[in-house]
Structures are given as structure tokens and as C-alpha cells.
Amino acid sequence: MERHEVVSRVYDASYQRLVVQLLGVCGDLAEAEDAVQEAFIKAIRQGAHFARVDNPEAWLRTVAVNHVRNRWRHLGVVRRVRVPAPGGPGAVELTPDHVALVTALAQLPHDLRLTAVLHYVADLSTTQVAAELDIPEGTVKSRLSRARAALAELLREESEHV
Structure with a gap:
């Protein structure tokens, strides 16, 4: 099988799942x-x-997460050097539940957010998340516990405001 065919098959099988995870x-x-x-x-x-x-x-997810991390690092440098322009990106059409979840996830520290997404959205086991992030499995479980508690509180607050 040619290399482009391998990538094409993985693309067909994984692209949407990877986008949701990212x-x-x-x-x-x-x-x-x-x-x-x-x-x-x-x-x-x-x-x-x-x-x-x-x-x-998993290889693609790691590359994509690293791409996001590098972009965030770059944006941090840019923010220190120049004043951000007013305005923002266009609206994304998602259900209210998706918006609430993504908003709540955005409020979590990066390590908790990434761990929660890999476990709950990417459906990786705690062992797989530990391997992908190169951290102990106990750390993954601790992060998931803290992420669940924080998300429950953030989503409860959101539902009270509606």
C-alpha cells in the first residue's frame, strides 16, 4: 500500500474524531x-x-496538540510585543451544550483540559493518556478528578445563569 493511501485511509477514519478532540x-x-x-x-x-x-x-493527535501548543507559545510572544487588534473570529455554529462544555473546558488549566479531552473526548484509557502525555497514570487520575470537579461546578454555574 502506498504511503498516500495509508494517510488517506487514516484521514477517512480519524479526521472528524481528531477535530472534535482538538x-x-x-x-x-x-x-x-x-x-x-x-x-x-x-x-x-x-x-x-x-x-x-x-x-x-495517537501520532496525529500528538502532532496536532503540539501544533496548538507551539501556536499558543508564539501568540504569547506576539502579545508581549504588539497590541492586539480589536474584534474576534466569526461565530462557530454549535449546540448550546457544546458551547457550554467548550467554554467550561477553556476555563480549566491547560494540563487538566488536555487530560480531560484525551480521556473523555478521545476515549483513551488512563494508561493511554499517561503514555501520550509521558506522565504517571496516577497523575492522569488526579487530573481527571480535579477536571471533573471543576467542570461540574462551571457547568452548574452556567445552568443557573440560563
Whole structure:
């Protein structure tokens, strides 16, 4: 099977799932789509190496998350150097539940948010999340517990305001 065919099959099977997972991480649909597309571009460039990866979706997710992290680092530098322009991105059409969840996730510290998205949205086990983030499984469980408690409170507050 040619390398482009391998990437194409993984794309068909994983693209939407990866975008939803990255949306949970970054809170912006366009940024999530961009990160996943960048991951697939890197997969194409990897050629035969990508075809031999044990878990292509995990590899792509890691590349996409790293892309988002690098973008955030870059934006942090840009914010220190210049004044942000007024206005913001266009509205994303999502259900009210999605909006509430993404809003609540955005309020979590990055480590809790990423851990929660990988476990609950990407449906990875705590062992898989630990391996992907290169942290102990106990740390994953602790982060998930704190994330659940924080999200429950944030979502309860949101429902009281509606």
C-alpha cells in the first residue's frame, strides 16, 4: 500500500474524531481543524515512517496538540510585543451544550483540559493518556478528578445563569 493511501485511509477514519478532540483542547473550531490538517501534512511528509507507526491516530493527535501548543507559545510572544487588534473570529455554529462544555473546558488549566479531552473526548484509557502525555497514570487520575470537579461546578454555574 502506498504511503498516500495509508494517510488517506487514516484521514477517512480519524479526521472528524481528531477535530472534535482538538476543539476540546483549544476551544476554537478553525484552530482545531488547522492543527489536525497540519498533522496530516506532517504524516504525508513522513512517508514510509508514518506507515509503520503503531497507532497513527495517537501520532496525529500528538502532532496536532503540539501544533496548538507551539501556536499558543508564539501568540504569547506576539502579545508581549504588539497590541492586539480589536474584534474576534466569526461565530462557530454549535449546540448550546457544546458551547457550554467548550467554554467550561477553556476555563480549566491547560494540563487538566488536555487530560480531560484525551480521556473523555478521545476515549483513551488512563494508561493511554499517561503514555501520550509521558506522565504517571496516577497523575492522569488526579487530573481527571480535579477536571471533573471543576467542570461540574462551571457547568452548574452556567445552568443557573440560563
